[in-house]
Amino acid sequence: MTDDLGLNVSRETSERLATYAELLVKWNPAINLVSKSSLADLQTRHFADSAQLLALCPPDARRWADLGSGGGFPGLVIAILAAESMPDLAVTLVESDGRKAAFLSAVVRETGLRTSVVADRIESLPPLAADVLSARALAPLSQLLAFAEQHLAPNGRALFPKGATHRSEVAESLADWRFDLREHPSKTDPQAVILEIEGVSRV
Numbered sequence: 001m002t003d004d005l006g007l008n009v010s011r012e013t014s015e016r017l018a019t020y021a022e023l024l025v026k027w028n029p030a031i032n033l034v035s036k037s038s039l040a041d042l043q044t045r046h047f048a049d050s051a052q053l054l055a056l057c058p059p060d061a062r063r064w065a066d067l068g069s070g071g072g073f074p075g076l077v078i079a080i081l082a083a084e085s086m087p088d089l090a091v092t093l094v095e096s097d098g099r100k101a102a103f104l105s106a107v108v109r110e111t112g113l114r115t116s117v118v119a120d121r122i123e124s125l126p127p128l129a130a131d132v133l134s135a136r137a138l139a140p141l142s143q144l145l146a147f148a149e150q151h152l153a154p155n156g157r158a159l160f161p162k163g164a165t166h167r168s169e170v171a172e173s174l175a176d177w178r179f180d181l182r183e184h185p186s187k188t189d190p191q192a193v194i195l196e197i198e199g200v201s202r203v
């Protein structure tokens with residue numbers, strides 16, 4: 001069936017996405033998971049914006065880690081979609097705010113996913129050795145590259161959605177880092193891109 005995102009997904013996946021959206025709307029007034037203004041456009045601003053990253057996941061990836069997941073974007077959307085299309089992909093969500101981590105765990109429980117939620121600071125964790133690392137709206141690119149150095153597997157790939165500042169962030173990060181970069185235009189925001197990054201090393 002085709003769901004609200006225009007994705008061809010099973011009834012189970014569609015129901016999981018709906019359960020997630022319902023819980024988000026219910027919990028949002030208490031813990032501000034997404035801005036109130038973006039709630040009206042939840043499907044595009046958050047769900048579709050997250051879902052587009054799955055197309056950039058190598059088919060043989062086994063571990064996906066999402067850093068600073070907040071309300072679960074993009075990691076929890078990826079976990080729901082991958083449960084159907086890439087069942088061998090283990091997804092880990094890292095979120096240091098205890099209330100947001102509790103929300104993520106509630107959605108995982110209610111949807112019957114096997115996704116891990118880690119309520120800790122990214123810097124404090126042992127290396128996650130992720131094949132794919134994602135982070136949206138977490139930190140400037142230089143900081144994200146330090147997280148990639150810590151948590152990516154040797155041949156892993158980082159996927160960082162970025163807004164209009166992406167060119168200056170890439171230029172600034174080249175003072176300290178070397179990496180291979182591919183830019184993918186965002187399907188949900190003409191100003192935005194997804195930075196696909198491999199081979200991260202310090203200058």
Ligand SMILES: C[S@@+](CC[C@H](N)C(=O)[O-])C[C@H]1O[C@@H](n2cnc3c(N)ncnc32)[C@H](O)[C@@H]1O
Nearest residue numbers: 068069070073095096097120121122136137138
């Ligand atoms: C601006 S929010 C973005 C949330 C989500 N990725 C999104 O795009 O909607 C950043 C999130 O990262 C979390 N965070 C910030 N620094 C962190 C750290 N060092 N370790 C773990 N989580 C962190 C915050 O608690 C917050 O929920």
